[in-house]
Amino acid sequence: MSNKPNLSFGRPYLAIPGPSVMPDPVLQAMHRPAPNIYEGDLIDMMPPLMDDLRRVARTRHNATIYIGNGHGAWEAALSNTIEPGDRVLVPAVGRFGHGWADMAAGLGAEVDLIDFGRKTPFDLNRIAEALAADPGHKIKAVLAVHVDTSSSVRNDMAGLRAVLDDLGHPALLMADCIASLGCDRFEMDEWGVDVMVTGSQKGLMVPPGTFFVFFNDRAAQARARMSRVSRYWDWVPRADPEMFYQYFCGTAPTHHLFGLRASLDMIHGEGMENVWARHETLARAVWAASEAWGQGGPLSLNVADPAHRSHAVTALRLGAPLGTQLRRWVESQLGLTLGIGLGMSEDGDPKGDGFFRFGHMGHVNGHMIMGLLGGVQAGLTALDIPHGTGALEAAARVIAQKA
Numbered sequence: 001m002s003n004k005p006n007l008s009f010g011r012p013y014l015a016i017p018g019p020s021v022m023p024d025p026v027l028q029a030m031h032r033p034a035p036n037i038y039e040g041d042l043i044d045m046m047p048p049l050m051d052d053l054r055r056v057a058r059t060r061h062n063a064t065i066y067i068g069n070g071h072g073a074w075e076a077a078l079s080n081t082i083e084p085g086d087r088v089l090v091p092a093v094g095r096f097g098h099g100w101a102d103m104a105a106g107l108g109a110e111v112d113l114i115d116f117g118r119k120t121p122f123d124l125n126r127i128a129e130a131l132a133a134d135p136g137h138k139i140k141a142v143l144a145v146h147v148d149t150s151s152s153v154r155n156d157m158a159g160l161r162a163v164l165d166d167l168g169h170p171a172l173l174m175a176d177c178i179a180s181l182g183c184d185r186f187e188m189d190e191w192g193v194d195v196m197v198t199g200s201q202k203g204l205m206v207p208p209g210t211f212f213v214f215f216n217d218r219a220a221q222a223r224a225r226m227s228r229v230s231r232y233w234d235w236v237p238r239a240d241p242e243m244f245y246q247y248f249c250g251t252a253p254t255h256h257l258f259g260l261r262a263s264l265d266m267i268h269g270e271g272m273e274n275v276w277a278r279h280e281t282l283a284r285a286v287w288a289a290s291e292a293w294g295q296g297g298p299l300s301l302n303v304a305d306p307a308h309r310s311h312a313v314t315a316l317r318l319g320a321p322l323g324t325q326l327r328r329w330v331e332s333q334l335g336l337t338l339g340i341g342l343g344m345s346e347d348g349d350p351k352g353d354g355f356f357r358f359g360h361m362g363h364v365n366g367h368m369i370m371g372l373l374g375g376v377q378a379g380l381t382a383l384d385i386p387h388g389t390g391a392l393e394a395a396a397r398v399i400a401q402k403a
């Protein structure tokens, strides 16, 4: 053959850790004329929708929907619970703990941040020391990211609850499950999480633009003690609206709600246990391939211990500038888009070109992950990046459920 064809013509695959792949049923549910927002189906669909959202969060407590993205979710949770001058403790791993801490600082909170780097989860002993050093209970909340999307580290939320309980510390436990919900197992009530926030655009498979705040009775009591909460962020009318518009403090995000209905039907049709097990198996296939590649070249998984790795996202290091080169090649030649190395600059690599990420959250299945890994195998080959053999075979054994 005289010329080398470009192989990107076909269905593109966005394998970044959010926004995630949108299922056709979600897209089709959204493709409809504007509905009446004053009476009819839209109003009637809300009570079961809220129940099904609670079932994803594994809570029997309050659920609210807001228009906004994950940063909005951070601010909404804080606005209902934290006064200017209150202390919050933020055990930060990777980027996103810093982001939530910054939102708290912007609202006037005093932030105690413990930086645990970007390769291992937070150390519960150090968090216990910080809480034990607060006998007057000035710390009103611990802001904890369940899965840090930049590093792909998963943190131990139940362990964090146990630390608070052992010390008898009354701080609220607030969890960011924006990357993890509907991917990694999360049990809000069983694990004693007081406030949980998530967004529509990751495990929930709906476009960015809505977020969800869940809160229990302890958090409701903290809200009741606030001297003021701005009307738009106030979760009280949203959680228990007398009128339909109060769910959203204004016009409903109509088409997001239709998309969310379709997504929740898919999630509960599959079953939460299978959703979690599917993500775990697909993640293990990604790790198996990555470990094999790493045997004969520079590629390495960011998180060494599989027990601390997220099932929704995987961060990898290839060394600058190869991470960016690989991303560019698979996108331009194969139609496969990988995630950038977020917050992963290091000495000699100020822009994090040595890192990249696989998003494997939400609407992903075995053939997509084999395609993703096969695409990366082709990219490593095309760019002459040294790599170990047997990666696709190793992944296939996991997908075949023989490893």
Ligand SMILES: *Cc1c(COP(=O)(O)O)cnc(C)c1O
Residues within 6 Å of the ligand: 018, 069, 070, 071, 072, 096, 145, 147, 148, 149, 176, 177, 178, 179, 199, 208
């Ligand atoms: C994506 C993400 C966010 C931020 O969400 P935006 O919609 O980009 O504001 C926050 N926390 C985690 C863990 C995330 O994965």
